Amino acid sequence: MRGEIQHLILRIRFLAAKSGGVYNTKKIHLRGLDMRNILRILLVLSVLITGVPAYAAIDGTQLLKQIDRNLNPESYEMYRKLINVEPNGRKMEYTFFSVKKGLDKLAGVFLAPASDKGRSTLRLGDNMWLYIPNVGKPIRITSLQSVIGGVFNNADILSLDYAAEYNVEKVEEKGNEYFLQLKAKTKMVAYDRLNLWADKNKKLPVKIECLTEAGMLIKTLYFKEIKDFGGGIVRPSVIETDSPLYKGYKSIMIFAKIKQRDFKDEVFTLTFMPNIESLR
């Protein structure tokens, strides 16, 4: 209760600052009202109007940003194994090294299998490129395309922070989970809508449904096996994906060696694409 009131105070301070109101760290003076009085009035009004205490409202955007940070540092390097599993149990595995900087810069390179080794991808906001060593020059690709076969597409492999690409339309508590309905900020985002279930205590995703604008389910991501990667990164180490478009097929992403690391901006350029492996 105390923590939630504290959160509300901080939120009002934030809104006052945003609207140009004058405040100091101890008190807010708006039209001569004391901060404590404002809080009392707001609490009483909210209970009278909605019958629900105002401190129960959740800031969806902040929550989504928190989920993003709990998943990865803002700038990082990581290794992933991508596995496509067919209905008959046959598997294809890919090993991928990726680096990210800030909100919208991401680059990666396939390390295995031999047929895909050296293929590198780059994402700068909504721009994506693929470099194939044999072809020898980067080509523009779209987020819906797939650089490998199977259920994963480029947007899954080169995913940015959710808060960078989506607005929170609705957030609610469902038992031990938060349920967030997200809407893409632009038409350039691969999935127009996401339904995200997150663990309330850990603030980590449990399940994400990816939907089209019309609400058709494209795929579901299940976040599993929480692991301590060191450096304060504790997050699911496995993402399992299935899709009604690929009935019986499953894709699995296993994470390893996630660590915070800073890179120069020049790493995230077309000209640098053939050299991404040198960052390892």
Added chain:
Amino acid sequence: MKIAFLFFLTWAIIFLGSFAFAEEEYKFDLSEIEKKPYHFGGYVELRPVLFGLDRDASLYKLKLFNRDEGKTIEEYNGKLQLEGSFEKGIARLFVRTNFDLKYSYLGWEHNDPQRMIYEGYLSLKPSPSLTFKLGKQTLLWGKGYAFNPVAFVSRPKDPDDPELALEGYITASVDYIKSFQGPLKTASITPVIFPVYKDVNDDFGTVNRLNFAGKLYLLLYDTDIDLMAMTGGSRTSRVGMDFSKNITTNLEVHGEFAFINNQRKKVIDSQGNISEAKFDAKSYLLGIRYLTASDTTFIFEYYRNGTGFSHLEIKDYFTFIDKGYDLFLSKGNDSLLKKAASVTEGNYGRINPSKDYLYLRISQKEPFNILYFTPAITTIMNLNDRSLSISPELLYTGIKNLEIRLKAIGLLGGRGTEFGEKQNDYRIELRVRYYF
């Protein structure tokens, strides 16, 4: 019968392969991602080809005038491409070699040992912004998929197989990259020193010349823009630009423009008179790449080849070959055919000799939920004479490190047209490639 055998072979490899790897377990062993200072890899390829000959075509007459190989000929191709690298500190040594072996009606052949090294260079990268490269390297410029009029410092690619690795040239180059905030996100500059001397890039153009080339790349308003130029005397001076941009998540547009100063071409008329034309050539390309909701990719390009021959010039060339063939049949005299051959290599015989082309490739990723299976159909049309090639293909990559492609090419066109006068009516090939 031979076609049926190729189909059977494809099916057998896919069917047996899917069982061979069915029991494999998956795990993420951290030793798999341990970085080593060296790397060795490559692929081995087998490619049997069946050609259906067009015995009335001019290029059949030019090449096979004194032989009778029947209606079809077979060819068995093998390729071994090896690559290795060694990295220490800021230095990296990279080598890619290519060995081609062919068995055809001419017997066994392999590529020239001097041309087996496709790339071999030393690179120094003191910072992510700066890279120096010295040695044989492939510098592919341009945004076009099938054609690249601005590829000033590389060998022409084959529009029938644009993703094939190309042999490079011996050059020295620098990449300097700078990132920015705002509408201009990236700028990079690549100056290139391109020597052409005896035994050094001497197939590029006039020898004993030191050429200079350069490319400026900008990512401006989410658009890739390149400006490039080359001068030095081995080839005439040229400048160019290209661009590429995603309009929506599933639509990309690209284009190229090249201006070539004092371009020369040898023209032969129907009587065999050879003249040399000198002119300023403008070549350009406009293209799109479009992905539908059902994962069908369309690549469509229009290419204006300013250095190409007109329909009439190409028709005259074929008419002269036909005359030469008639002379050979009547008197056993092959002098006219030899004369025609002398203007073929690097001239009428080059890839895309004509002026206007349309390219369309439609590929469908994993139809009917068949993973790793991509059927595609490609057509290249000569707009000047309305002849064309059509190539359906089936690609399967569902077996680890194995790539299987069955491809057919049909050539359609009347007499005197580019595709109608090619040596073959059709070609069917199976390509099996194993990466290691």
